[in-house]
Structure formats: C-alpha cells, structure tokens
Amino acid sequence: MTLTTAEENYLKAIYHLSDGGTKSVSTNDVAAEMKTKPASVSDMLRKLGDKEVIEYRKYYGVNITEDGKKRALQTIRKHRLWEVFLVDKLQFSWDEVHEVAEELEHIQSPLLIQRLDEFLNYPKFDPHGDPIPDEFGDVRARPRVALNEMEVNQAGQIVAVKDSSAAFLKYLDKVGAYIGARIKILDKVEFDGSMEILVDQKKTLFMSKDVAANILAIQS
Amino acid sequence: MTLTTAEENYLKAIYHLSDGGTKSVSTNDVAAEMKTKPASVSDMLRKLGDKEVIEYRKYYGVNITEDGKKRALQTIRKHRLWEVFLVDKLQFSWDEVHEVAEELEHIQSPLLIQRLDEFLNYPKFDPHGDPIPDEFGDVRARPRVALNEMEVNQAGQIVAVKDSSAAFLKYLDKVGAYIGARIKILDKVEFDGSMEILVDQKKTLFMSKDVAANILAIQS
DNA sequence: ATATATTTTTAGCTATATCTAAATAAATTT
C-alpha cells in the first residue's frame, strides 16, 4: 500500500512527535505540527489507521506501528540525503535546505536514492548533525564526543552536558551554547587546550578546556 | 498565478503537440498524449484558459499563449537539467531518466535550478540531445554537424539527412539509423574516413565517409 | 457528582483531478 505525499508528511510528523514511536500522540498535537485543523487530522488519522501505519483509537490519540515507523524512517532518510546534496553539492546553507528537501523527499524512486547515497559517499549525518537512517531504517547510534576531543574544522551539534549544575547551564545559556546548537571548531590552542568555536554559523565563542570537556556533541 | 503539477503537465503536452506553439491542438490529441479521457481534458482546458496560458475556444481546440509558452519552456528546462544530473552524476542510463525527471521537474525552487545548472556546468543539451532552454526560455539553435565531422567518443542524435533519396532512406532504415536515433562515434578510420558508430546504446554500425557525410546530427 | 472546559469527532461544504454516460456541436457521408 503506497502513501500519498500528504499521508507521508503526517506519518513523519507523528514519528517525530512520538519520539520515534515511543509514546502516543494527540490529534491536537498533530494539528499544531501540521499547521492544520484538528478536524482535518481526524480524517487523516482514520486513513492512516486503515493503511495500518498507525494504531488509531478514537479520542485516545495514535501510536505508530512497526510498518509506519519503517516508512517514516525511509522518508526521513530521503529528506536528509537531499539536504546533504543541497549543502555539499549545490552550496545551499543550512537554513535554505529544509523547504526544498521537504519537496524532494517525496520523489518515488528507490534507484534514485540508492545512487544519490552512493554519489554523496554514504553520509551518516545530515548538515544539521541529524543521523541518516540506512535503507533498512536503522539509525547509527550517535557517537558523542566532548568538544575538547574534536579537531579543528570539525562541525557538529551540542547534544548534552556532563556537568549539569545550574551555574554551568546558566553560563552555557549566556554564551549561546544551548543544547541543539550547531557548532564548528575554528581553532584550538595547544598550550592550554582552549578553543574557538563557531556557534550557529554566526557567533564566535572562546572557551577553556575545562568547559569544552563538559560539553558533548555529535560530529557531522 | 501558479500552476498545479497537473496543469504544468498538460501545458507541457500542449506545447509539444503544438510544435512549440506553432499550431493548434485538439482535445482528443491532448487526451491521447496525457493518457486520459477527453472529458477530463475539456475541464482542464477551461482552467488553463482561465489562467491565460492557452487560448481556448470550445469545440475548436487550443493555442498556447506567449505566457504559456514561457512556462512550458521553464518546465522543460527543469526536466532536461534533471536528466543531465541523473545521467552525468548518478549514472542513470537514457531509458531510466524520464520517469524520475517527470517528478523532479515539478519541484518549486528557482535557487535549486540555478544552482543545479551551475553544478552541471551549464549544459546546453540533455542526454537525448534535446536542447535545454535558458532561464528566459530561449533555446539555443541546434548546431547540426555531419557524422563524419564528429570526433571519436562524441555522442549525439540523428536529426536530418542531406541526401533524402528513397534509396538512402531505405538504407538508413535497414541499418537502424533512423531520424532521432541516439548515436556515439566509437571509431574513425583515418585511411578512408569510415566510421564505427553505436546506435541506441546497443547496435554497432559501420559506415563509409560518404554515408556519414550525408547524416546530420546534433551533439550532446 | 455535577457543571464546565477541553479535546476530538462528525456532518456538510469547497477545490482539484479524475471518471462514465448523456447531450450537443461539428464534420462527413449518402
């Protein structure tokens, strides 16, 4: 059973909202995510339920099925591969890729995606640092590294901190190094291990080795 | 006024059937080309008429307008650029590209097409030898060359013959070198100017310089 | 436990794009 473009988009939204299928999602939440009305969502949930990509119990929200999860991951795979293409090959910047990838992800051609993957040299992460599922829907566990272990020119995304004291979090917030921030190592001072880091492609930040050692990132 | 995917496809069909807008096209012809029913075509022609991309007089077929011509050429431009991408970068063969390009051509992003054009190094012809209109809809006049003037490894498409005697055409037909055939020069014998030519990616053909000099092709 | 508020669904409508069957216009035969 094939899904329409609209169905694929709903399924992807449900996958994200359910944290990869680990919790159920309400009609209202889907409506907010899809920027549409709850009435439209009810209709669509019935359709997705019929196609067995979600489990739908009226008034009790939805859970994504195993089949639905696989399909959502395939769409996510396509989206992220196209993002890599746009950034690496067509010189798009991070903030320009999403909309276009949102259209490209619905092109139906397994051969196209296989060849694109090959052409891009089997990337494991998209330009935002998000992992690209393989053709079976498997996602590579994100290898987390402390910032001080990253090399100059390495890019990545901040995903966690080791020291979660209020003082440290406050400091991070102040300098703009929040969880989820895209970073790139600009320079490393050999003498004391301090670093110069580009945050979100705009702000440059200096931090000591001690601070860097307490910030965990995934590499792109 | 933007066109839907279906409207774009109809407009492209009308452009082709009208030989680039030089003659009017009947409802039945459009139906045959689009593999749909005349009743559906009537409906669509009314819509395209409202959007002023065609001139529609009931029962008398349609003529494409200047605006319609420009839009059709933009779609054709996108289609052919994607075909070049698929063949040159993703190792698709000629016969695999059409369907996928048919989907890709509807992606809405002027920046994408501009960057793709640049990435492909501004190609002037698609893998079938058809010219790629520029961003203003201008099509480069096809430079026709006699086969004997082509270099080894040059690919192209047979578009005309100099000698159009029945005998010559009969010979061409017999060996499979019809108008429209995709060819590639495999070898050239310096001694007598005779050539070895690959036709439609499968058949190998030997021809004398005299024969080659009477066949005109466009180069890819 | 009843009333109120929130969430969700249903009913009925719109628009796109298709279809079949019937009606009508144009072209062709006789």
Add this chain to the structure above:
DNA sequence: AAATTTATTTAGATATAGCTAAAAATATAT
C-alpha cells in the same frame, strides 16, 4: 440537405485533502 459519424462538452459521480460549525466524548474543577 438530411442522416450518420466523430469530436467535444456537460452533468453527475468518485477520491483526496482541506475547511467551519455543531455534536459528542473526555478531562477538569467546583
């Protein structure tokens, strides 16, 4: 010129995907 054939359009369906307004179910507050 009338009859027939062909081409085209209209009328009335269907399916998808959205909407608003009203109804119904669930959750929360008094």
